[in-house]
Amino acid sequence: MHVFKIWAPLAKAVAVQIDGKSILMDGPDDDGCWTAAVDSASYGADYGFVIDADNTTYPDPRSQRQPNGVHALSRLYNQNEFRWTDPAFQARPLASAVIYELHIGTFTSEGTLDAAAAKLEYLRTLGITHVELMPVAAFDGNHGWGYDGVSLYAVHEPYGGPDGLKRFVNAAHGLGLAVLLDVVYNHFGPSGNYTGKFGPYLTNAHKTPWGGAMNMEEAGSHQVRRFLLDNALMWLRDFHIDGLRIDAVHSFVDRSAIHFLEQLATEVETLGATLGRGLVLIAESDLNDPRVVTPRDCGGFGMDAQWSDDFHHALFTVLSRERLAGYYTDFGSIAQLAKAMEQTFVYDGIFSRHRNRIHGRTARNLSQHRFLGFIQNHDQVGNRALGDRISQSAGIDRAKIAAALVLLGPFIPMLFQGEEWASTSPFLYFADHLDPELARQVSEGRKREFFAFGWDPATIPDPENQASFERSKLKWEELPRPAHAAMLNWYRELIRLRRSTPSLNNGEPGNTVVTFNEEERWLCTARGSVVIACNLGSNSGPLPVINGGKLILASRPDIVGEDGTIALPPDSVAILRTDAIH
């Protein structure tokens, strides 16, 4: 027996279709919900809903399994069947995390959760504490980044479906690794979203770049928010996920007195207390608004952390050898990188030329552990025309500097799959839309986007071409080769240093002090007793060893500290300790 329940406030009649039978549902109740208790329904049965005179059977918006894709019937899934073996697992605190973002489809050649799980021991050895999965909610087609999810409660079947995710999380927990999951609550993908047949999930009052905006504040929004909140709680409770990364919260239009994020934070805190686990919420926000990560009882939305794009942009533009375009035109100076490292937001209430408006607000009084720092992530690699890595565009030496500033810097560090061995695999934009017209639009939109930046459209890989997906897969066979192994070793050393050094785990504002010379392109970052000295210029000059610091790590073997100075060749970095015993 299964009780079907569906929110369809405007429907005149709703039937559930199951096992070839059509059962009229009772409703709507005061909440606009319809119910039907079906005796014959059992786990594994396929079902869908028919609304009013529309003779189409639609999948359940809250479907927990879409074995035949997002357009087909839903399948009843037993959420309580999996045999967990992680009862004692506790994630480390986010402040002590080293996060690794990965995309299930391209992390391994198989592109499955099970194949990814086989790499977890590798990540543990690397020093990773938290694995962050790009979205796994079911989307149209076989492969894609996942931000076009439409069946938000179902795990993408080609990845392994819900049991695959549970096996992955269980395995991670078994190795002491926490799992974070990327969730998209600001829009639905362009294909396979049937929620509009059921209720006002979207609003017409606002637009997002990707389609209709989620209804966060209008009539029916209490049910739409419930839909999203229940989704978040499901991952954390039923899939043992340790935290969520919430995509593009700047696209929410929510003037409710209790913002969606605050409501989410409140409910997740309660769930965590109930389960006895530390659960975290990490926002992607383009607002440069400290309110996002300010505690709820201080008037904030209560996210534990958010991604720190200003740090990325400041670091990337200083290292890049390219002509700056797009949002990079707002960055490029070492002074901005220094500001990002000391104060988090470069745009903290000042004019942004790229945005052509005032942007942001100071975050200098917030712990920098409320922000994630990275030099690569799916967007910053994948949104490049050719999806190339910084180790390719700026070279290995500069990629090593970036790694040092990310992994020893004030923010919670995050790596992107393959970054640690200077993977040569690009991370291209790829999709697999079944509708040829939509596929054509996506392909042409991509070309148009880069044509506007001066690219020859013919050189832009076609996202709908299967090759773009295949080429984006990591080539693990690269790993043993000397240059890659050396890079991996550099990452391992940096992570080990971070995880063993108290002053590198202090996120308080004031703990990071940066000195620099814009013309000579020096940057010295002192984090308590640890100094990260970077030479980003073309001159090799002697750097006075600060406070008699001792060299403990360097990006090149020919860097040695002696006689109170260290000679740093161009594009190199040295790490010193001022409290070490000489």
Added chain:
Amino acid sequence: MHVFKIWAPLAKAVAVQIDGKSILMDGPDDDGCWTAAVDSASYGADYGFVIDADNTTYPDPRSQRQPNGVHALSRLYNQNEFRWTDPAFQARPLASAVIYELHIGTFTSEGTLDAAAAKLEYLRTLGITHVELMPVAAFDGNHGWGYDGVSLYAVHEPYGGPDGLKRFVNAAHGLGLAVLLDVVYNHFGPSGNYTGKFGPYLTNAHKTPWGGAMNMEEAGSHQVRRFLLDNALMWLRDFHIDGLRIDAVHSFVDRSAIHFLEQLATEVETLGATLGRGLVLIAESDLNDPRVVTPRDCGGFGMDAQWSDDFHHALFTVLSRERLAGYYTDFGSIAQLAKAMEQTFVYDGIFSRHRNRIHGRTARNLSQHRFLGFIQNHDQVGNRALGDRISQSAGIDRAKIAAALVLLGPFIPMLFQGEEWASTSPFLYFADHLDPELARQVSEGRKREFFAFGWDPATIPDPENQASFERSKLKWEELPRPAHAAMLNWYRELIRLRRSTPSLNNGEPGNTVVTFNEEERWLCTARGSVVIACNLGSNSGPLPVINGGKLILASRPDIVGEDGTIALPPDSVAILRTDAIH
């Protein structure tokens, strides 16, 4: 000599037209502004701008005078010529205010600022401390409510233009009265808005019920916000206005890390400090969000106060004899009125059936002096089909109860013109759009709106009919008639009592304690030592005199206190003091 400066960031060429001459302007500078120094230009000259090949001359978006209407040329106005005689004036603190909202066009038969100024002595005698003017910014046509303003820096010429407003404020200050001004920053009126020719004042990403939404957060928003901020500062600085009422702030879509209202509050505070005057900001907000009136240093937007609609709706529905419709369906119980009086927001995070969503957040920890209380205002009267007053719809006796709860209640009281003598003039919706098609749309829209509530469209006064404007004018000749004089006396007594009683000037939460009986329709509101006892039922029963309270004021002469009880007839109110000497 005058230096013209205009923001037109997308223009290829801009010329200023003045005295029949066309002078090409220099620009655009880095800010998108064009300038021209014109030697021959002097105060009183008419001018406009021509942009690119468009051969039309448009008025200045920042025009300070539109003597021939909003479609015609602007006139150079000398903002520093007026001879002020109010140098020592200081407005009373808002917490001690009794506010009187009036509409210049209908407050007197003349419909001018000068005619209104002649009534200021009457308002002072009534006990009013702050006069609040409905919008005076120039709008299309001769008469209208003013919320369709398009030339936001110009005072509507039929009211008397900028010098008329200065004379009014100067006269008010001379009598010790402060002047508040209603400003509309969420949209432009549908006719005469030429700002789109100059720059992106509006955004396409969001809609308001009244047209395009103001660009508060997108490219160019720093200039749009500057336009609005400078407007606010102008009224306060150049017109000696003591505070602004900001219309419909819930219609702002502003996800900037520094919200427009916060920026406004910051700049107004600085101006007030510079001028040595107390300046206040009052928001109209439908958000039920305490953040609006929370101090900036506590994470709020820093408005001094906002209108308290929940109190109005709770009070109105309890007194009304009508079938509840629209937003009134969310109200109607005495319990809700009690909650409003004790906690300000009735909808404080609970489900609203009318809105079909969760609404609001508690404000119970905020001073109730951050909220204005009223039983009539331009909207609550004028948005009724026939614009009738509560003294007509619910009767004089109930209107007296309303007055007692408004004037002795926890909120800063606000009256609407004529309310104090139970004016029989309706306040109809009226407009005077010059474009016949727009006028037709407005007329039909009004009929359609009320048809949806079951009204016969033929009974709805036509807003574009001049008679709707004329009928809305106050009939001052009513004043001496006994029933009106008695009502006026009731208001005078209540105001006098409020202004002389400390516990009626205590807005702290907890100072207002309400007991009630829903079935018997009693409501007793204790505010420190003062008790307002209301009988809203049809039975006349003895009310025990609370704590030996002494009757000090009653809505009917036959109410007397004796033997420890007071008999309150139906629809009556008595005010008692528990600390009075018997």
